[in-house]
Amino acid sequence: MIRRDAIKYALDSGGHSILTSALILTSAGYSLKFISSIEGVASLGELIGRGAALSGILVLVLLPQLLYLFDGVIQKTTLKTKFFKGGTAVGRVIIEEESANHHDQDPSLLS
Template sequence: MSKVKSVISYVDMVGETIPTSFLDESDLKKLNSDNYTRMIVSVDADFEGEDTYKLIDDIKAAISKYYGEYYLLGEGVSTYDLKNTVTADMTTVNIIAIAAVFIVLLLTEKSLSLPILLVAAIETAIYINMSVPYYRSSSVFYIAYLIISSIQLGATVDYAILLSERYLEERKSLNKADAAINTVSMTAVSILTSATAMIVVGILLGKFSTHGLISQLGYLLAIGTTASLVIVLFVLPGLLYSLDGLIQKTTKNTEFVN
């Protein structure tokens, strides 16, 4: 917090300045115009976080004492504005994304229960992915959360669709236990191939990218894909087995054997 106080003291400070006559006209034009004056404040702070947001609030309060109209620019300010703008819409956007995937699954699977089951499985993987930074006591870029939650839902729900479609096919000739076993054995290679590619790309992106946000996106992509992979291969078959009766009743044109 000492950084915050020092910056605010600097902004509040009214004292000696460099006379404009000492500066070249070309340099002066970069700082002054007919209506605005440019002020540059350099701080050692993160792109986002509670201290950064507190710093921006304090700078705004200090500037408001002397200027009626002002504009703030910078990476921290952009994240601050994005957070305030997007937070209110985040729930709506997530609901729309989930609803869109649900409708697509409803139309393709022709089932009422499967879309709920598949979306719930991937959303659980997303929640697991977002909880990892908390248990590691590390922060997450706000925009990284918005991006990765959408990417993970759209990219890994295909694993669940592939497995569920195979299960429906197997149930036409096998009981639910054998159908679940055959489904995993027949889809595991395809799912593992796709998931492994995404995990490797995510790790490489996180390892070699020098930009903090991009690096974090890479690691979150790898962790999220791993969580989706585990749930689809080890949890979803059990759910299909347990809810076999419900799936049969709520899916169009199904003829499961006993």
């Protein structure tokens, strides 16, 4: 799989989960800030909310670019790992075949 395609696939498949988690934690932190009458707890809520928002943005925007840029360095410095070297994207087909096999084995999963 080409690096650019891998990044797009990762963001398409996992981006919603990251965004949902970041939004929930951000809203919980800022809710704590506005609800709490204790100044220290309100400050912690603001820090949690701000940190979660910043973390979500960085994970969705900056991390894929860093992984793209430093892919060669990561491959050379990671021990005992066989990296996929080019070719065609077959991971998605394998996942779909596995889920189809599981549905064939257990009729209750069909819906």
